[in-house]
Amino acid sequence: MKFEVTILGSSSATPIFNRNPSAQALNINERLYLVDCGEGTQQQMLKFDIKARRIDHIFISHLHGDHYLGLIGLLSSMQLNGRDKPLNIFCPANLKEIIDIQLKFSETTLEYEVNYKFTNAAAAEVILDNADVTVETIPLDHRMACTGFLFREKKRMRKLIKEKVEELKIPVEYFSALKKGADYTAPNGKLYKNDTLTIDSSEPKTYVYCSDTLPGDWYIDQIKNATLLYHEATFLNNMLERAIETHHTTALQAAEIAVKSNAKKLIIGHFSARYKTLNELLDEARSVFPGTELAIEGRVFEIE
Amino acid sequence: MKFEVTILGSSSATPIFNRNPSAQALNINERLYLVDCGEGTQQQMLKFDIKARRIDHIFISHLHGDHYLGLIGLLSSMQLNGRDKPLNIFCPANLKEIIDIQLKFSETTLEYEVNYKFTNAAAAEVILDNADVTVETIPLDHRMACTGFLFREKKRMRKLIKEKVEELKIPVEYFSALKKGADYTAPNGKLYKNDTLTIDSSEPKTYVYCSDTLPGDWYIDQIKNATLLYHEATFLNNMLERAIETHHTTALQAAEIAVKSNAKKLIIGHFSARYKTLNELLDEARSVFPGTELAIEGRVFEIE
Numbered sequence: 001m002k003f004e005v006t007i008l009g010s011s012s013a014t015p016i017f018n019r020n021p022s023a024q025a026l027n028i029n030e031r032l033y034l035v036d037c038g039e040g041t042q043q044q045m046l047k048f049d050i051k052a053r054r055i056d057h058i059f060i061s062h063l064h065g066d067h068y069l070g071l072i073g074l075l076s077s078m079q080l081n082g083r084d085k086p087l088n089i090f091c092p093a094n095l096k097e098i099i100d101i102q103l104k105f106s107e108t109t110l111e112y113e114v115n116y117k118f119t120n121a122a123a124a125e126v127i128l129d130n131a132d133v134t135v136e137t138i139p140l141d142h143r144m145a146c147t148g149f150l151f152r153e154k155k156r157m158r159k160l161i162k163e164k165v166e167e168l169k170i171p172v173e174y175f176s177a178l179k180k181g182a183d184y185t186a187p188n189g190k191l192y193k194n195d196t197l198t199i200d201s202s203e204p205k206t207y208v209y210c211s212d213t214l215p216g217d218w219y220i221d222q223i224k225n226a227t228l229l230y231h232e233a234t235f236l237n238n239m240l241e242r243a244i245e246t247h248h249t250t251a252l253q254a255a256e257i258a259v260k261s262n263a264k265k266l267i268i269g270h271f272s273a274r275y276k277t278l279n280e281l282l283d284e285a286r287s288v289f290p291g292t293e294l295a296i297e298g299r300v301f302e303i304e
Numbered sequence: 305m306k307f308e309v310t311i312l313g314s315s316s317a318t319p320i321f322n323r324n325p326s327a328q329a330l331n332i333n334e335r336l337y338l339v340d341c342g343e344g345t346q347q348q349m350l351k352f353d354i355k356a357r358r359i360d361h362i363f364i365s366h367l368h369g370d371h372y373l374g375l376i377g378l379l380s381s382m383q384l385n386g387r388d389k390p391l392n393i394f395c396p397a398n399l400k401e402i403i404d405i406q407l408k409f410s411e412t413t414l415e416y417e418v419n420y421k422f423t424n425a426a427a428a429e430v431i432l433d434n435a436d437v438t439v440e441t442i443p444l445d446h447r448m449a450c451t452g453f454l455f456r457e458k459k460r461m462r463k464l465i466k467e468k469v470e471e472l473k474i475p476v477e478y479f480s481a482l483k484k485g486a487d488y489t490a491p492n493g494k495l496y497k498n499d500t501l502t503i504d505s506s507e508p509k510t511y512v513y514c515s516d517t518l519p520g521d522w523y524i525d526q527i528k529n530a531t532l533l534y535h536e537a538t539f540l541n542n543m544l545e546r547a548i549e550t551h552h553t554t555a556l557q558a559a560e561i562a563v564k565s566n567a568k569k570l571i572i573g574h575f576s577a578r579y580k581t582l583n584e585l586l587d588e589a590r591s592v593f594p595g596t597e598l599a600i601e602g603r604v605f606e607i608e
Contacts, residue, residue, distance in 0.1 A: 014381040017350045021377075039377040040344040046321045063409045065380045069373075073325075073343040076369045077318040094409040101405055105367050105398040107448055144411055 001029045001132070003153060003205055003303040005228070008044040010269040010295040012212075012234050012248075013066050015040070020297055021066035022211060022270060024230070025050045026151060029132040034058045035149060035209050041070035042077055048298050052078055057128065059135070060091035061211055062121075062146035068095060072102045079110050086113035090127050090135070092145055093118040121145035124222055138222055140213035142247045148210040150223060156201035164197050207303050208263070211270055214244065215253040217260075226263045228303045230295065233268035236275075236284055251281040255288035269295030305333045305436070307457060307509055307607040309532070312348040314573040314599040316516075316538050316552075317370050319344070324601060325370035326515060326574060328534070329354045330455060333436045338362045339453060339513050345374035346381055352602050356382055361432065363439070364395035365515055366425075366450035372399060376406045383414050390417035394431050394439070396449055397422040425449035428526055442526055444517035446551045452514040454527060460505035468501050511607050512567070515574055518548065519557040521564075530567040532607045534599065537572035540584055555585040559592035573599030 004027050009020035021038025025045070032054040034041075045052060052074065060068050068091070078087065089095075096116050103110065117127055121139050128135040131154065138148035157179035165175075170184060178184060184192045205227040210219070212232050223229065234248035243250050249257075251268055258266040268285050271278060278294050285292040293301065308331050313324035325342025329349070336359040338345075349356060356378065364372050372395070382391070393399075400420050407414065421431055425443050432439040435458065442452030461483035469479075474488060482488060488496045509531040514523070516536050527533065538552035547554050553561070555572055562570040572589050575582060582598050589596040597605065 014384050015347050015350065015377075020347065039374065040347050043319050043324065043344050043347075046319065063411075065377055065406070065410050065412070069377050070343065073319075073369055073373050080318050098406055098409060102369070102402055105402060106369050107367075108369070 001153065001156070002027050003029070003207070004300055005207060005230070005267075005303065006048055006050060006300045007267075007269065007295045007297055008041055008048065008050065009036075009038045010271055010297060011038075011066065012232075012270045012272050013064070014273045015066075016273045016276075018297065019271065019273075020044055021069070022061075023070065024209070024295075025055070026207060028151065028153070030054075031056060031132065033133075033135075033151070036061055036067045036211065037070040037074060038066045039069040042074045044297065045074075052081065053083065055087070056085070057088045057135075058090070059149050059209075060089070060095060061140075061148065061209070062142060062144055063092050063094060063098075064144065064212070067211070068098075071095070072099055075099065075103075075110060075114070076106070076108055078112065079108060083112045086115055088115045088117065088128075090117045090119055090149075092121075119147045121147050136222070138208070138210060138219050140210065140219070141216060142212045142214070146212060148208065148213070148219070148223075150226075151207040151209075153204040153206065155204050158194070158198035158200055160198055161196075168192065168197075170197070205303050210257070212248055214247050215249045215257050220257070220261045223261045223263075226261060228265050228267065228301060229258055229261065229263035230267045230269060231257055232270035233281060233285060234270050234272050236280055251284040252288060255285040255292060258289040258292070263289075264291065265301075266292045267295050267301060268292060305457065305460070306331050307333070307511070308604055309511060309534070309607065310352055310354060310604045311571075311573065311599045311601055312345055312352065312354070313340075313342045314575055314601060315342075315370070316536075316574045316576050317368070318577045319370075320577045320580075322601065323575065323577075324348055325373070326365075327374065328513070328599075329359070330511060332455065332457070334358075335360060335436065337437075337439075337455070340365055340371045340515065341374040341378060342370045343373040346378045348601065349378075356385065357387060359391070360389070361392045361439075362394070363453050363513075364393070364399060365444075365452065365513070366446060366448055367396050367398060367402075368448070368516070371515070372402075375399070376403055379403065379407075379414060379418070380410070380412055382416065383412060387416045390419055392419045392421065392432070394421045394423055394453075396425075423451045425451050440526070442512070442514060442523050444514065444523070445520060446516045446518070450516055452512065452517070452523070452527075454530075455511040455513075457508040457510065459508050462498070462502035462504055464502055465500075472496065472501075474501070509607050514561070516552055518551050519553045519561050524561070524565045527565045527567075530565060532569050532571065532605060533562055533565065533567035534571045534573060535561055536574035537585055537589060538574050538576050540579075540588055555588040556592060559589040559596060562593040562596070567593075568595070569605075570596045571599050571605060572596060575599075
């Protein structure tokens, strides 16, 4: 099953040349999930071939402009491009008011259904559960209500041990039950336990999106063992004071979160506009957690 | 005096790869005037070296998203970049409500002064008059209240005829009055009429911005003899019906407006996303008005 993330924006607060505000597109089993939607996200989508019509779910972490300003333009373009299937938006409640007033004054009617599910930054909550994935909010500590998101692949069915199934000549109509864990009783009455006929599927993979926040222990348990952890790293650690003041994380701290939570791999992003190049941020994080990569516009990370 | 326009966006309704929604930056005597501000305008400004701190005046033609969605991001970035001088915004009244609700929910306080002057699409009006330029609204006929803008350079002072001034040994303290048109009485009592000592400055140049509208006769007189006319040309003329339905202009019609209004030069823009290349639009307009150019992101036109 495909599970990958494309970085559409890596910049904090103000964009700089070649760095756009926060946005990421997750491809989970060929369905797209947009995570944050800073100004210019639809232009970034055009650039990196992320098709709006394949997005059915949008997640907005909080209402600082660099995380949501691109949403109204994207919704309008979906309308202009003839969308007719529902769109699900997971966001702080006030965003609906922002969207509605703009639809009103721009005299735009969305002819597709928009379902809002409002997030609550006070407690973790499963906000989506479909055939491919569950999504939980991660309460974060920013200057305003803010949640991260944890995408957990659904556990796949067990896999048949082909040789065993052929040897016993098990009829094909039993396969589905076997994959779900059932035992098998042969025509001669002999019972075969499921684990002699199938093997377990691999552990579900997880993608964790943490933006924007002070680093802390309270979300370590929830994000434990992430296959891929994205964590904001707005500053270098020599600006720790500024990071604390603005409720952000340094590259060093992001790497420490990756270590503590036993992440398999870490992406850092949400870089302050003061950093014209990113090497120092990467080096700092790698000094603590070697498996760190930079969120760079257009880069695609497989979650594996 | 510098008088030039940089195209930041040339796309209508939906952006396409390499074409951004409407925005232009006018440089008039080294002060910048932003005209429309579609999504991603601040990113385009970074790309084409248009410095936000040099902008004191922003003009928004109407409240379709492709003309204003970039404004809130630009205002926020100005704040984050420490702006402390006033900003003047000329726009439909409802835009203030859209901006205010976003400032509120993003918990952003602008510490610089923002002065709104609301436009009225019912009648032409001078909305700005400073040392360099006057700006008038142009009432247009779109699906919602919409105005164009006419930028008219201030008439420069008369120029001294150097040889004449030297011959008569006119003291330097008289120069300012002469440039303003005063006559000169020599110490011997002889009167010299101003037009024997100075020559008139060139005719003030004008830049006309017409977007979005049905083409029509009612604004021809107002925009007469434009040094440079920008006119929207959303469609080819083979889509005239669609142009009428959506209250837009075709390339052919834009060129006809240039002919009727005796423009010196024409730029067409606001191209529908259906046109992946623009040659046909240019050819169509040039068949009627040869002095046509395309609005292309990053292109700079001198108004001369």
